[in-house]
Amino acid sequence: MAKAKNLYIIIIGCGRLGSFLANKLSDEGNSVVVIDINSRSFDALAPDQFSGFKVEGDATELATLKQAKLDKADVFIGATHDENVNIMAAQIAKNTFDVPKVLVRILDPSKESFCLATGIECICATIIAAEKIMTLLKEK
Amino acid sequence: MNTLIIGGGKIVYFLARAFFSKGYNVTIINRKREECSWLARRLKATVVFGNATDPQILKEAQTSSMDAVLAVTPNDEDNLVICQLVKLNFGIQRTLALVNDPDNEKVFQQLGITTAFSTTHIISSIIEQRTALEEIVGLFSVAEGKVNITEVILPNESPVLNKSLMEIELPENSLIACILRDNTPIIPRGTTKLYVLDRLILITIPENHGQVLKFLTGSTV
Numbered sequence: 001m002a003k004a005k006n007l008y009i010i011i012i013g014c015g016r017l018g019s020f021l022a023n024k025l026s027d028e029g030n031s032v033v034v035i036d037i038n039s040r041s042f043d044a045l046a047p048d049q050f051s052g053f054k055v056e057g058d059a060t061e062l063a064t065l066k067q068a069k070l071d072k073a074d075v076f077i078g079a080t081h082d083e084n085v086n087i088m089a090a091q092i093a094k095n096t097f098d099v100p101k102v103l104v105r106i107l108d109p110s111k112e113s114f115c116l117a118t119g120i121e122c123i124c125a126t127i128i129a130a131e132k133i134m135t136l137l138k139e140k
Numbered sequence: 141m142n143t144l145i146i147g148g149g150k151i152v153y154f155l156a157r158a159f160f161s162k163g164y165n166v167t168i169i170n171r172k173r174e175e176c177s178w179l180a181r182r183l184k185a186t187v188v189f190g191n192a193t194d195p196q197i198l199k200e201a202q203t204s205s206m207d208a209v210l211a212v213t214p215n216d217e218d219n220l221v222i223c224q225l226v227k228l229n230f231g232i233q234r235t236l237a238l239v240n241d242p243d244n245e246k247v248f249q250q251l252g253i254t255t256a257f258s259t260t261h262i263i264s265s266i267i268e269q270r271t272a273l274e275e276i277v278g279l280f281s282v283a284e285g286k287v288n289i290t291e292v293i294l295p296n297e298s299p300v301l302n303k304s305l306m307e308i309e310l311p312e313n314s315l316i317a318c319i320l321r322d323n324t325p326i327i328p329r330g331t332t333k334l335y336v337l338d339r340l341i342l343i344t345i346p347e348n349h350g351q352v353l354k355f356l357t358g359s360t361v
Contacts, residue, residue: 062243088217
């Protein structure tokens with residue numbers, strides 16, 4: 001991420017991935033909004049790193065996304081544990097709110113081509129882990 | 141016609157029964173094992189146990205041979221992904237999705253779902269329009285709610301009484317399709333006059349519905 005520009009980033013899901021990204025990106029000086037359906041998930045945000053906003057709500061509800069000012073966002077990251085929620089919210093971000101950069105984390109490798117077909121950039125955690133393991137195995 | 145329904149509960153059971161009575165073939169995908177066996181015992185449908193947002197499960201359910209796919213789970217995100225998956229991966233053109241959050245209805249249509257319907261929206265608009273005027277005896281929406289068909293009785297205070305259709309200036313995008321007078325249907329022409337207690341079958345769009353009713357009955361909605 002270019003340091004020069006302060007980005008407005010919306011992250012849905014404040015689990016391991018979401019909170020990790022929120023802490024890091026906020027610490028780097030970006031404006032970060034985290035959305036999670038359960039307010040207790042926000043406990044994972046580190047007070048010394050995270051200085052953004054928290055929105056408690058369902059990311060598949062248009063009202064929640066509007067509350068987070070999705071129309072102003074530069075980046076949208078789908079990081080909930082439910083990949084369908086990530087895929088749906090990402091498409092809303094891209095098509096309804098014209099967010100320039102939309103990234104989602106998925107787990108099921110068979111959904112990768114589907115995500116590409118709907119026009120969203122996806123990161124399949126399973127494929128990445130598997131490839132890393134395969135590379136390490138071949139090294140030995 | 142081959143139909144695939146994804147979801148559970150009474151809605152799927154009765155939908156499947158309604159489809160059977162029309163002679164359709166029905167396949168159901170449900171993610172609860174007990175519910176699958178319950179459905180399989182009561183219906184002559186093919187029941188597939190599994191997560192319908194998994195392309196492999198959709199393949200098992202012979203999705204590519206379907207004429208229509210209905211996603212009616214309680215989760216909007218699953219309904220959307222199912223409909224998009226069957227369209228993109230299996231080439232199914234007719235997809236119907238239940239939308240739980242009424243705000244998502246438009247979003248779904250933008251994202252390529254043929255028909256997205258929200259029960260909240262349907263029920264609230266029926267209640268709104270029914271209670272708005274007591275002269276309205278029936279109302280239903282067609283074409284995904286874009287067109288209303290209403291039956292309305294002309295009251296004493298109606299400003300259009302004893303006028304011909306040519307004389308009144310009915311708001312744009314509306315039509316008096318039929319007049320029922322003494323139980324005889326009349327398909328009106330420009331010279332047909334309107335009388336008190338005429339029952340009109342009206343075609344309107346949601347945007348001008350209230351305006352047209354006010355125009356014909358004189359009461360404010």
